[in-house]
Amino acid sequence: MSAIRRPVGATGKGTGKSTVTISFAGFNRAWAAWIGDRLERRGLRVVYARWDSRADVPLTDLLGDLMLTEGRILVIVSEWYFQLGPRTHEEWNAALRQVVAPEAARFAAVSVTTASLPTATTVLAATQLTNMGADEAERRLLDRLDLPTDPLPELPTGERRGPRFPASMPEVWGGVPRRNTRFTGREPLLNDAYHLLQGAEPGAGVLTMHGMSGVGKTQLAAEYVYRFGSEYDVVWWVNAEGRVTYRRLMAELAPKLGLPTGPEYGERLRAVRDSLRRGDPYGRWLLVLDGADEPDQIWDLVPTGPGHVLITSRNPEWTEHNSKLLEVPVYSRGESVAFIRRRAPRLSEPDADQLAEALEDLPLLLDQTAGWLNDSDMSVEEYIGLLEGGIDQDVVKVSADFPVAFQTAWSILLNKLRETVPESIDLLRLCTFFAPGFIPVRLLREMPHDELPEQVAGLLNDPLLWNKAINQLRQYSVVRLESHEAVGDESAAAGESLYLHRMVHQIVHKDMPDEDRREFIDVVRRALAAADPGRATDTRLWDEYAAIVPHLKYADVLQSTDRKVQNMVLNCLRYMYFTGEYVSGIKLGERALATWRRRLGDTHQRIWDLSYHLSNLLRAAGEYERAEEIGRIAVDHLLAERGGQDLDYLRANMGRGADLWGLGRYEEARELYDWLYPAYRELLGEQDSRTLNALNNLGFALRLLGRYKESLDIDRRTLEARKLLLKSRHPWALFSEIHYATNLRLLGRYTEAESMQAKNVREYRLVMGGDNPQTLLAEHNLAQCLYRLGDHGRAGPLFTRVRERYERQLGDNDPQTLAAAVSHSCFIREHGDIDQARETSEYTLARYEQKLAEGHPFIAGGRANHALILRSVGERDLAHALIEQAMTDMAAAVGENHPWTVGCAVNASALRNLVGDTESAAALSRSAAARAAESLGRTHPLTLTARVAHAADLRGLGNRQEAEKTEQEALSDLTATLGKQHVHTLSARARNRPYWDFEPQVT
Structure with a gap:
């Protein structure tokens, strides 16, 4: 069918600006924004009309209302435009013939899809804009509206440019999940989010979408990115469930921004935050922090600047950290019905309404349930009957966040999975012995596969079976893969990292046979132990420990008698000590001590190893008396059992000397280290790291006694030896530099002290990051050096910054x-x-x-x-x-x-x-x-x-x-x-x- 075309200017409305009304589905907002910008630059007046095809209003009425607008009507044709409602192709064909065909001259159209559309859309004579560049798309748009196609003059330098061509990506793009092609509704929320961010003052563009588990916060944020992403030069998506992961993923933005940094992520993180704050090289940036349920963990790292930050969280306390809040409720009933019918086309509108009522409009549950109902011959009435107690009489809320029907709905879904690909159940159950959220299943693939349970061995050794199990879980939205554009080196395509919702995690973990529970938890424990890099003092390996620690609780590793698993626990405690996670480390250490004493006895070697690490954590947190008590027990027992030349006995005394410092018993500590240093030297030699630790502690004991010259000499010897043995950027060598610079300052050699300490701070920031307690100790000493030099302008802000960061990292009552x-x-x-x-x-x-x-x-x-x-x-x-x-x-x-x-x-x-x-x-x-x-x-x-x-x-x-x-x-x-x-x-x-x-x- 051919269409009559007339120029935009022929509106019959006088000599004012010609008007074009753009009718678009919300899903295609980016196209509407780009087209509108192109037309406004050419002097046209643009009216935006988002198409909302309500199911209870006839299509002919909706199209008739569209005809009431002024000027030409430009329809952005896509499958989304015709699926809203949802409407059948037959309904659309009838309405187009009845309403549009007689007024074809009022309509123009551009197509942004290659999908199958209702046949009567030919009356719109849509011009295709896909598979081409922006210039050609603009030429075609103007030609369709009978407008001059002469190019516009270039914008003056510095003038804000309009929306990016939607078919092109922002210049920097990373970590964004795939677009959910079943996304439904949420238009008011998306519009509110857009206006709240766009209307924010520079530096205040932070918005938190908050709501309960399963309500669709992540999907809403992803849809926001795809709808409005063309307005940004940088879009970066970060898993913000933990501070360490957040820091790593933010640091990986540095090379994408072209920032000249070294490989250390502490340096990269600082460069990224500074770049975003300045808006250089990109001022229009969008950072999405997904799953940021603990504001206290990361709020101080959220960048400010001309861009925007979008946060998803169950925690409304973000409002205390200068974030606007946008509550995400469950679906409205209309949204639920529309979503179910898109997810399960075989269900009628009344069926969808019944199902939504039974599932309390919770998006996650609607997605999972409708998916398998569409493949099933079970009626909605039968399913609801099961929900009401037919399959499981124990229908209770698992937590305050969970709907009443959740447990039973999951029993039904698990049965469906068990009938089709039983290995998917095995994989799912394995996942529940990791922490909920992002599951590092790559650890399962990388672990040694000898002596595994038969059902698990088959799954892990057969790539085809593995992929089949994952695909089955994905099909019913039980898990999701990380995007192929995921940040970092995790391969989503190979199933290296899955996302398991905490609701799903809890219900699957609860509903598991005891035999499977015993076998699967052992597999995960072994996988975690195999992932232990074994060197907690190596800052390059801290990301690997950060990936292990969250899962210790869920794998219940303290119950394991496996030596490798126990070594992993000790190494994790060491890592937590070096990174300043004292409170968490103490909790883990105390639980381990109680558990291992019951399982291993009071005098097992593991108890002394654990006592040493727990004492370090307690001492760092200022719990000197508790640390000294644990250390004294170890010292007394080891002396009686093994004698004074035993290395474990010497190590216990090393810790006890530090406890004496904390208790103010400085002379006792000095006497102890006066004995320990030669004892270590005799047993291990001058260049062993443990001998050097004893020498370092002797130097500190002398400093506490005010014997600064003697302390300086020892610190110099320790520093030189550590640099020779461990290299200059090893944490212990850097720590010796702090000691040496501090003694220089205490001796009044301020210029020397400041020079060394400034260099030391730079290297600490590179190696250990800006917020590590040792870095803050270095910065504290630098502030003291500057103060003693009389540089009050630099010392004052540094004192303030160090104190504030200590409070955030370690709490108000930590000794540091x-x-x-x-x-x-x-x-x-x-x-x-x-x-x-x-x-x-x-x-x-x-x-x-x-x-x-x-x-x-x-x-x-x-x-x-x-x-x-x-x-x-x-x-x-x-x-x-x-x-x-x-x-x-x-x-x-x-x-x-x-x-x-x-x-x-x-x-x-x-x-x-x-x-x-x-x-x-x-x-x-x-x-x-x-x-x-x-x-x-x-x-x-x-x-x-x-x-x-x-x-x-x-x-x-x-x-x-x-x-x-x-x-x-x-x-x-x-x-x-x-x-x-x-x-x-x-x-x-x-x-x-x-x-x-x-x-x-x-x-």
Whole structure:
């Protein structure tokens, strides 16, 4: 049938802009946006009319309503346009003949599909736009509308460009699931999401789609990407169920953006976040974070910038992290009916309505149930009868998220799978011994296949059977494969990674014969053990451990007596220690200790191995007494059983020495390491890593005792030996650099310390990532170096950033977090908000008093710092009493000549002056200067501080001649030591009284 064509301009509506109304299915919105942009640039007025073919309205009425619009009507022809409703081809043919044919001149059409369409669509004379480039598609569009086809002038540089041609991909595209060709409805949600993101201010384009399990959040996000993706230059989809996976997948965006980085994903991640924030090289980016149910895990890593972030989550708490919320409910009944009829064409509309009612409109359940009902001869009435108790009387909710009928519906579906491909049930049951979500079934394929149960061996050894089982599970939407465009090197086509919904996971796991449960859990345990790379200290292998740890609980690995499985548990604990996952590691370690003691006895070798790793985690989390108790039990037993030259006994003592540090028993720790280092050297030699660990710990023990020169010498020896043995970027070599730079700083060699520490921070970020606790320790020391150099502009923000990241990574009460808070409080006392400094100081002091025994040097030091804040706000008497107590307690804890005690004395002399006790103040500052000179040397910064303070006290006594002499000598030494422009020199020259800040030393 031929159609009469007329130009767009012939509207009969006067001389205003010509109008084109674009009628399109929501599925083809990207085409509508591109076409509309092309026409508007040529001066036309465009009206968008999304086609919504409601099943309860005759097609002739809907087409008649479309005829009421102004100007020409341009229909974007696709199978989606004619399937909405859903309508039969016969219905469409009749309506097109009745309504469109008499008014063919009003209609024009372009086709974006090659699918079979109703025959009467020929009346639209659609021009084909597929399988061609944008220029040719535009020429054809304009020709169809009888518009000039002359090319438009190029847009000025920097002007925002319109939507991308829909047949072309964004320049960067990764990880996006395949488009769900059965996607139905959700138009209001998609439009709301679009407008919320497009209307957001730059840097605030973050939207969270939240709702219960099975409601279709991921499918909705994927559809958003396909509908609106042409408006972005970058579309990147990330599995955000865990922090480590999120970081890795985000880092893999770096090469796609063309960013010049090294191979370390910490460096790549920083480059990606900076690139997105700046909008360079791409400003129009869309990042999808799928399954981000734990905002606290990743919110600090969500990039800001000119682009958009779309999050799917069951957790509405994202609103606390500057995200807008969009709730995703179950389907409306109309959406449910439309979806069921598309999924199961054999079902009538009343059947679909009944089924939707029974399944409570939950998309996941509708998808799975309708899929197999379409292949079955069972009626909907029969199926609903089964749901109501005919097949399983135990119809209960599995969790608050699950519909009542879910368990029974699954019993029916599993029976169907069992009848067709029974191996699919075996594979599905194996998957439930991994954590729900993304299942790394590649681990099953890669494990040794000897001595496997017969039914599993057949499945894993036969690629055809494997693929058949996976395809059967996919057919009924039990699992989904990761896209062939998945990020990383996982091969979806080979079934390397499946996605198993947590609802499905729970019901299948619950409904399993005991014999299968025993066999399948053993297979998964062995697969996890085989995946253990065996070196938890190697940062290059941390991704592999991150892939194992989430599954330990579901495989119940602690019940295994397999030595390889037990070794894997120990290695995972070691990994959790190095990556700062202390709380999770302690929970796993404590469960393991209780379980293994029951299974193996109190004195099995595994108990001592486990005790060592658990003690490390407890100590890192500040649980010193618990760590020391576990370590002491191990030490006593191993000494009695094996003697003093046993390596396990020495290792237990190494840990116990660190516990003594935490408890403030520094001299005991020093004595222990004075014995341990030669003991290791005699047994293993000078260059063994364990010998070097003992040497490192001896150096730290000396630093805690204020013996900085001796500690520096040991740190230098340890650093050189570790670089030779382990290479310069090994975590232990980097750790030695922190120790060495810290001692340089404590000795007043600030420039050297800053130079080394700045280099160390750069390498830590490359090797271990920006948020690793050791990286933060390095940055904390760098902030201290900058502060001592007088670079307050760089030190202040770094103190703030380190503290905030410690709080996010380790929590408010971790020893490293508290140490960072102490430093931050001291800095802002002098260079920031005194009220904030006081609040922070009160908090840290309360935590120390709660966690540590009275008399601990950290408590005394915290009180010394707090006294300075009280002085600054005018509470002199309270400040004086507090510093006197701190000085007494510090002397009792570490001795009169320790630098910490001398520092307390410097501050106490100032407070004595303020309350009028000038003679006592001068005597105390004189004593402090003498003691500092004796232990640290005449020109050490603390000695110089005490000398300057003493000069001020002498002036307070009226002894101007001695004060002048003391001051001039101190100024001369300050200038020679730190330089005449150093802030301490300038401050002393201005006669500002110096003070000392206590700095907790933690590892």
